[in-house]
Amino acid sequence: MKIKAVTVNRFRSYSSPVTVQVDDLLVLVGRNDIGKSTILEALDIFFNEGKGCVKIDKDDINKDCLAQGQDCIEIQVEFTDLPENIVIDTTNQTTLQEEYLLTSEGTLHVIKRYPNAGKEKVFIKANHPANPECTDLLLKKNADLKKILEAGGFDCPDKTKNAELRKAIWGGQANLQLGDCEIEVAKIDAKSIWEQLKSYMPLYTLFQSDRKNSDSDDEVQDPMRIAVREILGDPKIQKDLAQVTKTVKTRLDEVAQRTLKKLGEMAPAIANSLDPQLPDFASLKWLDVFKNVSITGDDDIPINKRGSGVRRLVLISFFRAEAERRKNEANLPDIVYAIEEPETSQHPEHQRALTDALIALSEARNTQVLLTTHSPEIVKRLKFENIILISNQIPTRVSPVLEHGLPYPSLNEVNFSAFGEASYEYHNELYGFIEAEGRLDDYKRSKPLRQYNRLRRDGSTVTEQVILTEYIRHQIHHPENDRNVLFTTAELTESIETMRLYLQA
Structure with a gap:
């Protein structure tokens, strides 16, 4: 999947809905504290659900909205390049189109709402059946779907598969009454739908400009952690890890049975069975096994103990290597790299090298790159269509950067055109x-x-x-x-x- 657009509302400085169109390469420019990083951090909250760089809290609610009693933050992401098939009911393959989970434009539109900056509620905005006879089928269990099927007298070749039941019910209607509606997919009955959909979404990783000076400085650690996430997502490794889980479960069962036998000799009335409860494979936190991955330089000196310029050079080298790898390898997972002010602590020469690496990375398969910058060196190496201006002008807070005088993008020209500077x-x-x-x-x-x-x-x-x-x-x-x-x-x-x-x- 690829991000087509992101919309934020009632989040920090955005008191009304603001939409940013996203391409393979997107660069946000504008004055300090205008809301550029807010867009990238909203995406981090959306994709990583508090386990990335940013955790949502009550201070994120727009103050004007809060004063009016509107405390629900909203982050929407629209996707293109969707998977041909998906699995949303155990192992039953279906498609987003057959499940009426797409917009009329054929995109997947996911809305996350955070009432009072609390637990998220997830909705899919889609061109979906509104006919009372066949609405909310995605929220119904197998037994309920069978009842609807029988009541309507519809034929279904395989009643064990929910997707087949839904298809038969929808197919039997004279008029589905299709229209835009929101389907809540994170509540109990539909939770499996959202859990399955999440597995198809791109990895999203945010490199922030303001670093904390700790031994686990994320600026250098993150490239390794991204690599771990991508490696663990490899289907072959997933299969190996599933086998490891199965072997551990088998060994634990053996321990339990031996323990039960001895327990029966001493107190047979206490228990008839001992069943070790190992979390299912999908919920095991394999990433945590590698959370302390690190990089060291000569004499085993951690890179994070070096100067900020050196740390950023490591980051530049990572992006250059990834650009080369992702152009040459096939079947790589979708990934979005979001980088705040990549020019930090870099000489103009390194800024140019970094820009070239990020442009090359954005041209690789299944890859998107999002940046914020104040660097003229970076901006002038881009195309006009790559740049979006963020301002506080209502209603055009987000606008494309167009050619005016110079034939190449110029940050000075952007500032003059937008702010009269x-x-x-x-x-x-x-x-x-x-x-x-x-x-x-x-x-x-x-x-x-x-x-x-x-x-x-x-x-x-x-x-x-x-x-x-x-x-x-x-x-x-x-x-x-x-x-x-x-x-x-x-x-x-x-x-x-x-x-x-x-x-x-």
Whole structure:
């Protein structure tokens, strides 16, 4: 499965539903504390259910909503690339389409609600039968389905399989009255449906930018833990572990029988049997066996004891290796890598290498990469369609980044377009691009001139006539020259706008 879209509501800064469309590579940009990381952390809560980086609590409820008595956080994820077949009743194969669990667009739309930031309730929003004669079939047990089948006089070749019973009942209706509805799939009667569906969902792993300085620093440990999760998910290893579980159960039964025999000799009335209760295979926490996996460097020095830059280099190397592996191997599980500010503690050269690795990783099969960033180096190596701007502007809190003046994505341009931030850096970037394209003379033609006092090396000045853009550029690059009136913010904005219009013409 792949994430198509995520929607958050009443969660932290999001007081109303906000939807972000997700592709193989998604990069979120915007000011600090605007809600970029909130999207990634909402997905961590959704997929890892409090066992990942983030645990939901009451402080996550949007304060404005809470003041209005609305305390239910909502996280929705819509999926594409769905499995052809699924198992939701023991071993009976069926399809999401046959079970009417898809939207009218053919996607799987899962909604999780957290009343008062507490235990989740899970719903599937689908184009589902609303006919009272055949609604809620997914919530019914085998005996109930048989009663409905018999009452309707429908024929079913195999009444032992719930999926076959549902198919026969739905197929016998003149009008299913299909329509959008929500099916609660995490309550007792339908819990097996949700447990089975979860097994088809992608692994989701979040690398946060704010690290805790402990001996088990997740920044370095997480790559190994991801590897453990993926390795343990291998069907062959699952089969081996199931055999281990069976062998342990057999040995425990033998111990119990020997104990029972001796107990019968001493007090036969106490017990007729001893049955060791081993958790079923699916609920055994195999990941915990490897929870202390770690990486050490030379002389067995833990990597987390090295500098933050070195730790991030290990992370970069992990992504590069994964990109290469996932391009060359088949039948790999779906995985989503979410990384907050990957540029942290890295020189521009390493930022470029990291960006290339993450782009390559996003192009691998069954892989999606989600980022937040403040790095111009990262942004300029991306395509416009990879970037989403998060702002506090209502109602367009989420908007695509479009080409305006420069032919490549620019963080300076994003900040100017979205927030009206006229920066020296953006002015330099625009001027430099026009100059590099050999179009500076054409740009300057017919524009009004003003006096600029150039400072010579001997301390004397010479008067020149220049356009506003040159006047500003000279002052930015020669702050030691105090012989001119400093340009204003309004003039800086005017010059930037003039260059943008020229490039767009």
